[in-house]
Amino acid sequence: MRRMRLAATAAGAAVFALVVSGCSLSDDPGDFDRAPETVGTDLKAADTSDLQLPLLVDPLELVEPGWDLPVQSAGSTFLSAHAGEDSLTYSAVNTKGTELWQAERPSGCTGFTVTADGDTPLAVLTDSESTTDCDEDVTASAYDLTTGKKTWGPVEVPGPLRGPGTVFAPEDAPANEAVVLDPATGQPVEESDGADADGVSRLGEYQGLILSIIGGKLVASEDGKSVWEHSLKDNDWDADQLAPTAGAATGEGFIHLDAGGGVGPVFDRDSGDLLDDDARGVARDANTAAVVTLGKAGLTVIDDLGKNELPVSVPKSVHLEAAAGGLLYLREGGKLRVHNAATGSLARGYKADGSGVVAIPDVLTGEGLGTLRAGDRTLLATDRVVEESGG
Numbered sequence: 182m183r184r185m186r187l188a189a190t191a192a193g194a195a196v197f198a199l200v201v202s203g204c205s206l207s208d209d210p211g212d213f214d215r216a217p218e219t220v221g222t223d224l225k226a227a228d229t230s231d232l233q234l235p236l237l238v239d240p241l242e243l244v245e246p247g248w249d250l251p252v253q254s255a256g257s258t259f260l261s262a263h264a265g266e267d268s269l270t271y272s273a274v275n276t277k278g279t280e281l282w283q284a285e286r287p288s289g290c291t292g293f294t295v296t297a298d299g300d301t302p303l304a305v306l307t308d309s310e311s312t313t314d315c316d317e318d319v320t321a322s323a324y325d326l327t328t329g330k331k332t333w334g335p336v337e338v339p340g341p342l343r344g345p346g347t348v349f350a351p352e353d354a355p356a357n358e359a360v361v362l363d364p365a366t367g368q369p370v371e372e373s374d375g376a377d378a379d380g381v382s383r384l385g386e387y388q389g390l391i392l393s394i395i396g397g398k399l400v401a402s403e404d405g406k407s408v409w410e411h412s413l414k415d416n417d418w419d420a421d422q423l424a425p426t427a428g429a430a431t432g433e434g435f436i437h438l439d440a441g442g443g444v445g446p447v448f449d450r451d452s453g454d455l456l457d458d459d460a461r462g463v464a465r466d467a468n469t470a471a472v473v474t475l476g477k478a479g480l481t482v483i484d485d486l487g488k489n490e491l492p493v494s495v496p497k498s499v500h501l502e503a504a505a506g507g508l509l510y511l512r513e514g515g516k517l518r519v520h521n522a523a524t525g526s527l528a529r530g531y532k533a534d535g536s537g538v539v540a541i542p543d544v545l546t547g548e549g550l551g552t553l554r555a556g557d558r559t560l561l562a563t564d565r566v567v568e569e570s571g572g
Contacts, residue, residue, distance in 0.1 A: 213268065215308060215322075217284040217329030224278045226565075232555050233535040235542055237506040241550070242565035244278040245558065252544050252552045252559060253295040253430055255302030258326050259544065259552060259561060260295055264288065267313075271306060273326060276550040278563035282329030290315035292342030295326060296431060297388045298365040302326040305364075307342050308335060316341055316352060323367060333367035345429040346386025356382035356394070356424070364389055371405070384424065384438070387431045387450055394420050401453055409453025416446070416458070430544075433465040435472050447474055456483050462501035464509075466522065467547045473509060473522065475501040480509065482522050491525030505542040506549055517541065 224244035234243075248261035250269075257276040262269040268288055273281040284306060292307040292315065303323045311318040319341055322334025339360050340351035350359035361370045361383045370383075370391055382394040390403050399418070400410045413420055422441045429437060437460060438445040447457040449472075457463070462475035471484040480491040480501070495511070502517065503510040508530055509520045517539055519530030531539070538556045545551035545562075553560045 213285045215284065215286070216331070217271075217282040217324055219282050219329060220272070220280045222280045224274065224280055226567075227560055229540075229560070231537040232560075233531050233537050233539045235505070235530055235540065235553070236532070237508070237530075237542065237549050238553065238562040239532070240566055241562045242278070242567050243553070243560045243562050244274070245560050246272055246274050246280065248272075248559045250291055250293075251428065253293070253432075254544050254546075254551065255295050255297065255326055255432055257546060257550070258302065260293070260304050260326065261559065262286075262291070262293070271304070273304065273329065274561060275327070276546065276548075276561075276564050278561065278565055281327060282324075284324070284329065287313040287315055289313045292344070294342060294344055294346050294431065296323075296346050296364040296386065298323075298332065299389075301332075303332060303364055304329075305342075305347055305362075307338075319349070321347070321349065321362060321367070323364070336362060336367045338362070344385065344431075345425050346388075346431045348383055348386055356384060359383040361386050361391055382420065385429065385431070385436070387436060390450060392436060394423065399423070401448075408451075411448075411453065411455070416455075418446070433472075434470075435463060435465060437463045444476070447472070457481060461497075464501055464504040466504040466507065467545050468506045468549055469522070470547075471504070471522065473501065473504045475499075480520075480525065489523070491520070491522075493520055493525040503542040505545050510541055 227243045227245035229243055247263045249264040250262045252259055252261045258273055260273050262271040269286045271284045286308055290307045294305050296303050304326045305321055305323045307315055308320050309315045309318050319338050320335035321338050323332045338349035340349055343350045343359060347362040347364060348359050363370050384392045390401055393400050397413050398410045401408045418440050424439050426437045426439045434450050436448045436450055444459050444461045446455055447460045447463050448455060456472060457474040457476050460474040460476040464473050471482050474481045478490050479495050480493050482489045499511050499513045502512045507522050508528055509522050511518050519528045521528040540553040540555035543552040543554045550562050550564055
């Protein structure tokens with residue numbers, strides 16, 4: 182299950198904050214049916230005449246699901262929510278442009294995640310029946326991502342979804358008060374190997390892999406067994422500072438942590454190999470399966486052949502926006518430039534005579550299908566090819 186999630190999350194975080202601050206208008210969470218409703222509707226093609234589209238998706242038909250929250254996905258199915266006046270409407274849409282199901286939640290229940298129980302992708306949504314802010318009496322429920330069928334829940338949790346993955350905690354609570362739910366059962370993950378629960382800090386859940394700080398070590402465990410670990414002391418990591426990066430998703434195949442100031446290590450999710458120890462940005466190209474990091478050494482492309490440091494100038498004002506189709510999208514202020522991921526040279530990512538708002542790759546599959554961000558719009562590139570108009 183390969184897909185690409187961008188390391189740059191500033192735009193998504195801004196939208197997230199806007200939704201949270203702008204939608205909780207009352208304490209009444211609303212009386213509506215929480216159960217997902219099957220839809221099965223093919224969305225109409227979106228009007229993209231005012232956009233500059235990446236050449237990667239230029240031949241494809243795009244749809245606009247109306248999403249306001251950052252997008253998460255697994256395989257060929259994407260999930261996000263539209264913010265209405267009094268509620269959120271979550272919807273799952275696949276790469277055929279078909280809306281699969283919808284589910285309503287109170288306006289402040291913006292916490293959601295996509296995880297997995299083995300090979301089954303799951304959508305975990307939060308809820309509250311006492312407040313629209315979703316900060317009290319919070320519950321979580323899991324649904325099959327492709328069908329909307331409930332797999333477990335509602336399960337009471339100690340606070341809103343903190344993430345990454347199924348991590349829940351009261352607002353501003355330290356990491357050692359966080360609870361992680363097992364994606365397979367919805368039950369809190371128990372300590373293993375005799376670990377004292379009071380000495381464990383939960384950092385994240387990544388498709389069933391639980392990342393914790395236990396006894397001076399960064400420990401990744403799955404099914405109750407340790408998979409890999411790193412010594413905090415040997416790597417000069419402070420347990421009080423080490424945390425997931427803002428807006429981190431869980432299915433890219435890598436884990437990026439903040440060791441202070443937004444800079445920190447990047448690990449291979451499965452092996453625990455340290456890919457970079459001082460990255461301030463990271464992205465995965467789902468088309469090539471390469472992981473790209475932006476750190477002190479500049480841009481580094483990591484794939485099956487090893488590490489390739491690119492000869493590209495990247496001052497601190499430059500952000501890594503995306504990696505897709507063998508191209509890197511870098512932003513500095515309001516300017517976007519595209520580089521070849523193999524050579525570092527400037528590349529053509531858009532039509533030379535294009536005009537309008539620039540659409541940037543967001544969450545893509547290995548086939549180059551998925552979401553784009555264009556200003557405040559989120560579009561989804563489908564497997565439907567644009568029909569040429571007769572001349």
